[in-house]
Amino acid sequence: MRPYKINEYFVSVQGEGDSIGHPALFVRFSGCNLSCDFCDTDHENGCVHDSPHTFFESVATALLEEKLFEGMRCVFTGGEPLLQLDAAMVEEAVRRGFVPCIETNGHMLTEKKCAEKNLEEMLLMCKEVCVSPKSNNVSELILECATSMKVVYPHTLDLKPLVRKIGQKRSFPGMSRVLIFQPETPLYGLKGMDSKEYAEVCCAAINEAIARRKSFGEVWRVIPQAHVVMGVR
Ligand code: SF4
Numbered sequence: 001m002r003p004y005k006i007n008e009y010f011v012s013v014q015g016e017g018d019s020i021g022h023p024a025l026f027v028r029f030s031g032c033n034l035s036c037d038f039c040d041t042d043h044e045n046g047c048v049h050d051s052p053h054t055f056f057e058s059v060a061t062a063l064l065e066e067k068l069f070e071g072m073r074c075v076f077t078g079g080e081p082l083l084q085l086d087a088a089m090v091e092e093a094v095r096r097g098f099v100p101c102i103e104t105n106g107h108m109l110t111e112k113k114c115a116e117k118n119l120e121e122m123l124l125m126c127k128e129v130c131v132s133p134k135s136n137n138v139s140e141l142i143l144e145c146a147t148s149m150k151v152v153y154p155h156t157l158d159l160k161p162l163v164r165k166i167g168q169k170r171s172f173p174g175m176s177r178v179l180i181f182q183p184e185t186p187l188y189g190l191k192g193m194d195s196k197e198y199a200e201v202c203c204a205a206i207n208e209a210i211a212r213r214k215s216f217g218e219v220w221r222v223i224p225q226a227h228v229v230m231g232v233r
Pocket of ligand 1: 032035040
């Protein structure tokens with residue numbers, strides 16, 4: 001067990017991906033291994049928490065009564081959570097009643113590093129593992145343990161090899177996997193979502209979803225960032 005640097009934690013609604021609409025505790029780890037142009041996340045700063053126990057104690061003191069933990073999603077995000085997240089933290093979330101979920105870019109680890117960190121066991125402990133790749137250079141193991149893939153649109157990825165691997169290590173590979181195009185939210189936020197440009201990006205995503213269904217039988221959903229529409233973070 002080791003200290004964890006956490007940028008912030010807060011309760012909000014899941015505005016993205018397969019769990020859209022669920023209230024959740026978001027735990028944003030500090031630090032990322034990428035620097036995407038469209039990144040709108042402050043992930044550099046943070047406070048150090050000595051152990052999973054002390055972290056969840058501080059959540060219970062500052063934010064959310066312990067009795068409300070039961071059945072609530074705890075979304076480990078970042079930055080890149082897999083730089084720090086470990087089985088001890090996930091196990092503590094489960095012990096306190098949370099449903100653990102992870103949002104990762106999937107890029108940080110070689111297969112050797114994944115094995116060293118015993119990542120497979122930890123990923124399979126989580127109800128949802130959403131991979132949001134920024135290039136095709138994604139860890140195979142992370143894809144195989146994922147339950148969903150979220151692609152920010154427009155994209156330049158070769159999707160077929162990524163789609164093939166999603167969820168292969170889950171008990172019902174293929175059946176539970178969810179594929180999502182997320183139109184890139186305009187930099188000027190909600191107002192920009194009313195723009196012609198944004199509508200064009202959404203239409204392009206819808207057209208690609210239909211085309212991929214026809215050509216490859218892939219079922220893609222197009223989901224915008226609902227928390228931006230709601231005006232919450
Ligand atoms: S992977 Fe996510 S957190 Fe990291 S730079 Fe890209 S958008 Fe930001």
